[in-house]
Amino acid sequence: MSTTLNSAAAPHDRTGRELHRSVGLFGLMFIALGSIIGSGWLLGALGAAQSAGPASLLSWILAAMLLIVLALIHAELGAAYPVAGGTARFPYFAFGTLAGFTAGWAAYLQAVTIAPIEVEASISYLASTGWAKKHLHLLHGNGTLTAVGVLVASAAMLLFTIVNLMGAKLLAASNNVLVIWKLAVPILAIVVIMSLSFHASNFHAGGGFMPYGVHGVFAALPAGVVFSLQGFEQAVQMAGEARNPRRDISRAIISAMFIGAAVYILLEVAFIGGLAPKNLVHGWANPIGAGDFGPYYTLALAAGAGWLATILLIDAVISPCDTGLIYLGTSARLSYALGEEEVLSDKLTQTNRRGVPTYSILLAFVIGEITFLPFPSWSSLVGLVTGATAIMYAFAPVSLAALQARDPDRPRPYRLPMPKVLNPVGFVAANLIIYWGGFEATWKLLTAIFVGRVLFEITLRRAKDVRRADIDWRAASWIWPWLIGITIIGLIGRYGKGAHHALPNWIDLLVVAAFSLVIFYYAVSLAMGSEQIKAAVDSEERQMAELADLNLPA
Template identity: 60%
Template sequence: MFVSLGSIIGSGWLLGALKAAKVAGPASLLSWVLTALIMATLALIHAELGAAYPAAGGTARFPLLAYGVVGGFVGGWVAWLQAVALAPVEVEASLEYLDNITWIKENLNLLTPSGTLTASGFGWATLLMAIFTFINLVGVKLLSESNSATVIWKTAVPLITIVVLLAMRFHPGNFTAGGGFAPAGAHGVFAALPVGVVFALQGFEQAVQVGGEARNPQKDISRAIITAMVIGTIIYLLLEVVFIGALDPAALVHGWDNPIEKGSFGPYATLATLAGAGWLAYILYADAFVSPAGTGLLYLGTSSRLSYAMGRDKMLPKTLGKLSIRGVPVWSIVLSFVVGEIMFLPFPSWQSLVSVITSATAIMYAFAPVAMAALRKRDPDRPRPYRAPAPKLIAPAGFVAANLVIYWSGFDITWKIVIAIVIGFLLFLGGRLTMTAAERPAVDWKAGVWIAPWLGGQVLIGYVGRYGESGNLKVLPEWVDLVVVIAFSLAIFYWAVSLAMDSDKVKATVDREAAELAA
């Protein structure tokens, strides 16, 4: 539960409320509620899958079980892309926060005026990544113990912030200021999701990624996911309430474009100072380092479990699928460290990757609903310690929800993610050419044939849709666009479920995975 909660409460809590309010105004509260409903639906699906099929790198394994190597690779590749990017982004956020402290700015010289890492900053970032790598190499027990202390801190600080701002600085009139409750209408509510809201609430699936190393995964995974989601949702919703209420009413007279004078970093610290709680501002600046760093630690570990899963299934070099005597995937952890180091170069800020990570995460999440529906049909006798409620409703609803998030992320983001998936698939095909016929896993091409039309359709809808900063036509009328996405998603969902591998292949794959877990 702490692994999931520690992933949910990262840099998103410090930045999400400000980003959402600038896009949707007070109606950003609806953005959080909508996101909570979407994530809760997907969390329940992951809870069933994680309990029934516990294995390290679970989000890569679920599509593998239902759709074979092609589905497993695409789902695992997207999951790995978003996870491996998050550790360096959170480290970058930590350094950018620290750079606001005068002594550090003057003596350590972490960032250039444009916000990119200096040589010194890159050195400190590398040190943080090396520490994360060491903790993950030691094993999941140390990862869990080090994370537990961090999560207690990360949860306590937002709760203290909520109480202090409610008590000392709260203006109810702010909820109708600057153009009313919803100054940007429904479009603003939806557009707020990819700028930080979905990013903030994602992470519940991290319990699934390390689930194969849990003591009692059949019971622990579902409880961990659901509990973390409930706690995270309550905290984030209350944070948005106190953020809006604590703003200076004079700053909202002309709208929500700039609701707080100081920039993107440290908005709660600014509000705490205005409320006369300077002591809280110091705590918040400390947390501005601890929260992102703690989340980066977790994601370096979980991204390595994903590449481990693909290595074990021979979708990536098999070296990545080997475990040390401590039971950790050493080479996968090293790969996450190396790729994370490379990520520092083209992506120097937290903001630059939030929408990209959100879209990639939504694609990753979308595989779970179709996998759950397919596995219930193809593997009905498998013990399911936790069963998602109303599966015939929740599975298509989860797939539709994930596709809506992809659409709201914008065309300019979606086509880039799809290009990255195509590049990954070419690597997959190239890897198969280096294997002997005996090593090469069999591919059920028919089972995965729905993936290309699904992703291509999302790019096309995004191109004619209303969301994104550039490149699209914006010709689909408001609300009609949502109907198009929903109808398209449902058509793909039921087609995908019908194409799943037959029961014998599914059971053989599941039994092979279960034997690996038992070993």
């Protein structure tokens, strides 16, 4: 089945075209799974081990538990409210346009940056091999891209842009093939490394199982662990192009999250066990050698599996590039959603004849090109992207709790178990991830969100035909106390550059949890009234119903 749209029928249609509903269950699941399995599997295990030693296994398990709760919350939201750029629209339904813009801006900041990060990861991985060092000069000594590196990176971004402009169906189809490869290669690496070279003694070497204490376990989370596991929400962002979103979105999110978490945990086991014991005598600072950014490639060579090393180099191009391909497309859907709500330019909602948002995709390409210039390495932006993702995730449990209370009669094909427990737990989880990311990352994100707020005000003042009577300032009044408060806790906390370490271990986590719960219940109490929510949701529901009625056979 494919969707052919009669342009005159679609509400909110400024351009004569809307998004095409052409993506099925496996397409959605593979989009989410393809987002989860990217550069993180190539580089995340090394960063986690350097931060926590063998206890990095606990970091992966903890991150998986926190993100699975958030994934379940998104599963209910995505199935009940299947719209494009859902992470920006759910807060809009519950708290009005200002809240929707803030969540959408945080989501856009992380999504639009991931495509260039994935490209840099691929280039960094390849640049550490002997062949690339001899024949190519992709990176400077400080990790920034050379002119050749920028050219290669730009070519990759251009390819992502062309594929996305060809339509969501092609994006999903090309991604399906790539995800099968992306899933097969790490599983192959796990099996081969654990079969040929596995040292159980490594799990208590270099200072014991937990050489850096519990602080190391938490510090590993923003050092690539949470970044690696994020991405399940990409199925939500594509909901506007799903054939049967109410049935498929929750299944896609939950399946992708559990598969991704299992693969990453096993990869960390294989990495730790596959290391040469002599490399751990002096600790975990350089378990595979200083300056080596291809951990599994190195382990494969050491185990005598040169053929696997070759496959890993090929995958170092495919895995990050596929994730970049997805995120360029989904960041375009976020800017489309912000344009749809009239908080950014209407140009961002214009679609081509294939039903994809042309200007939104081109904007993502331009920002990606800019991102290549000032940032030196994959790891330099991972902490910031993780924090932005956690802010985006934090809006979901608050929105779901408010919508469950104010819009209780809506059909919910999937229901979050124990919502009165898991909704506040999800908000606490997101705030803990922000806190563990460190004060430096948090204040920079606060600044970036403030810049977005300035852009919002400028757009609001310049708009001539404003349909935004739904800007409920009171409903969104909890957002800045929350963001400023979590930044202050980071300042007096124990993580990141600039933190004052005024809070003792564990007490800091209790402070974050208590603060989060106060904000959670306060925010839910401020949600818009049932009539306002119903009006916003009904408008979207009418559009979805008309699109569903216009499905024609391919």
